[in-house]
Amino acid sequence: MATEILMPALSPTMEEGTLAKWLVKEGDTVSSGDIMAEIETDKATMEFEAVDEGIVGKILIEEGTEGVKVNTPIAILLEEGEDATAMDKASEQPASAPVPADKEQSSETAPAAGMAHPAPEVDTTPDWPEGTTLKQQTVREALRDGMSEEMRRDDSVFLMGEEVAEYQGAYKISQGMLDEFGAKRVIDTPITEHGFAGIATGAAFGGLRPIVEFMTFNFAMQAIDHIINSAAKTLYMSGGQMGAPMVFRGPNGAAARVGAQHSQDYAAWYMQVPGLKVAMPYSASDYKGLMKTAIRDPNPVIFLENEILYGRSFDVPDVEDYTVPFGKARIWREGDDVTIVSFGIGMTYALEAAEKLAEEGINAEVIDLRTLRPMDTPAIIKSVMKTNRLVTVEEGWPQGSVGSYISSVVMQEAFDYLDAPVICCTGKDVPMPYAANLEKHALVTTAEVIEAVKKVTYK
């Protein structure tokens, strides 16, 4: 059967081109791979090869013709033994063209913007029932307990990172774990973040549940391609066939006096990525409960810890299997005058400010988000509907901050409830300085949170 040869698309953006030169003439026999013509695209002059065998029956577009649209018939190819009469039939057959998208289809999952917001449903059940026995534990101990309990429960969970095994953890988070679980499951890596993040992601594809410790998240910038391009996107790119059930964890943000390259808060970076879940706990019970949830989660989880919090003690429920769900904020303090939203180490400023403000008769409601993706925005909206004022607190930089996202959500979903503009208290827009006085000033301060609250409450 005679076939039409169509003007080819030779780049992702090409819509038309110039048929610069024919390298065959009517009557020539061609076979697959032979160069038939030169075509100028918007980028380059390309050679165009024959795909089928046959005889060039007719050239439909003269060489030198400009602006030939993609898919226009440019020649007719005859099969061996066919004559010119077959050509008429060929030109009657419509050329294949892409099937257009069905415009009737609609997606109902897009959120309706700008609507008056009904009071959202918020899960306010307490983390543990009244009467639960509590014990005092540091964040460090709680984290280790969380990981160890899950490793006892599931053989496919293992811990990998720099100095996690024989050194017992650069920050002593994994102390004793090598003794309990052995070198097969508590694995020292060379200093090679890009490489071991990739190996761990591959191991997760292969059915294991890795916990990757970054000595600090600053070093994870060397591995961020695997975290995002390999771990976060594979489930989607594979149409749901395979993903990366794993945890990337380690201290994040400023410690003390370690300078610009060791003091960055990555909360806003990772929070932006679909396919990742992001936890940034404050208290020891949340470190434990969220770590256990993170290890069981079938998705890649970024677990942002804080070195300064490692040594702090909190109440932790003394129960057998304590977990905290993702996407559920915790209200640390109820109040009617203003809502303060924070997470991670930011909570220390939020709670300290609330205490001082209470002495002045201003009652702040303090919300700990605990996870940033999923984020419990209904809890924020519900609180703002009560207090009509919102201040966010974080140590990270201001532009594109977690607070600026929260502010935009509140503006879209509870604009009519706001009695003052939202204020985002953040770290300063500078690399972290080394000098003690400058460092203190570069971070967010309790005084700034108090000042912001007074501003939004017009006190």
Place this chain on the structure above:
Amino acid sequence: MAAKKPSAKTTPSNVSADELMAYYRDMLLIRRFEEKAGQLYGMGLIGGFCHLYIGQEAVVVGLEASAKEGDKRITSYRDHGHMLACGMDPKGVMAELTGREGGYSKGKGGSMHMFSKEKHFYGGHGIVAAQVPLGAGLAFSDKYKGNDNVTFTYFGDGAANQGQVYEAYNMAEIWDLPCIFVIENNQYAMGTSTKRSTHSPSYWERGAAYGIQGEEVDGMDVLAVKAAGDKAVAHCRAGKGPYILEIKTYRYRGHSMSDPAKYRTREEVQKMRDERDPIEAIRSLLLTGKHATEEDLKAIDKEIKGIVNESAEFAKESPEPHLDELWTDIYAELEA
């Protein structure tokens, strides 16, 4: 564990006529499939980037002949040949190229991002060399589980200059991971020839710095590839750690569909096609050895043409994904 000198030519193992026929058929399927993909690209049915495997067919067909059920494979964005060679359905691959519901990733991955859990094919990766530590990680998972599976980790001469390759080599060797690092050296990283990109062009020898054994293989000779594959697989299955195969090959087409390939002469390409074509080599071996007649081979050609045309028809007729698919497969649900 010192690396050895490259063997002059790996002796082809004894292969039966049936095996020869199977290699011919599998290589021809890739060649014809890729030609059809190029055609559909020209018609605007395939979009974006599309990297064809034409010329390199002997690499995957030879190595797949050394694999057993349970072995894993992972590669770069030039991945269509790997998928066909490991037994994935040409219809599902072609429909992914056209971005349709019937594609392996439901149209959400495209040419560079395809996977098959069933066939242990772990992609299809668009970031040059990212698949190398990922492949080492797949091998890690098998070693951890204590089975004897191996992982074929394919990458090109371009990827071989990325730092993460050597991070992966280092850990693969200290942990004895059953990973075969397959360098498909087609001499050009997009438009940059190996001569311009490195002064140590014998890529497999770089493994010696990490204590990894390896060798160079003629990638236009499917029997040489198969023999080298058998050796590498035996090494890995025996628990001796990783192995490097640098397979010298050649791509006939441009880097991607929009590459005019001005960095090499037409004569250079034509010479390879005329003198070293892997499919023609097996074809003449079959005929001269009287393992097959012209008619037998014609029948295979016809069968392949049918399969490829069927895949193209399927890829055109399969509907575009429903818009609701935009919002699925972002997160896996916790199994109850």
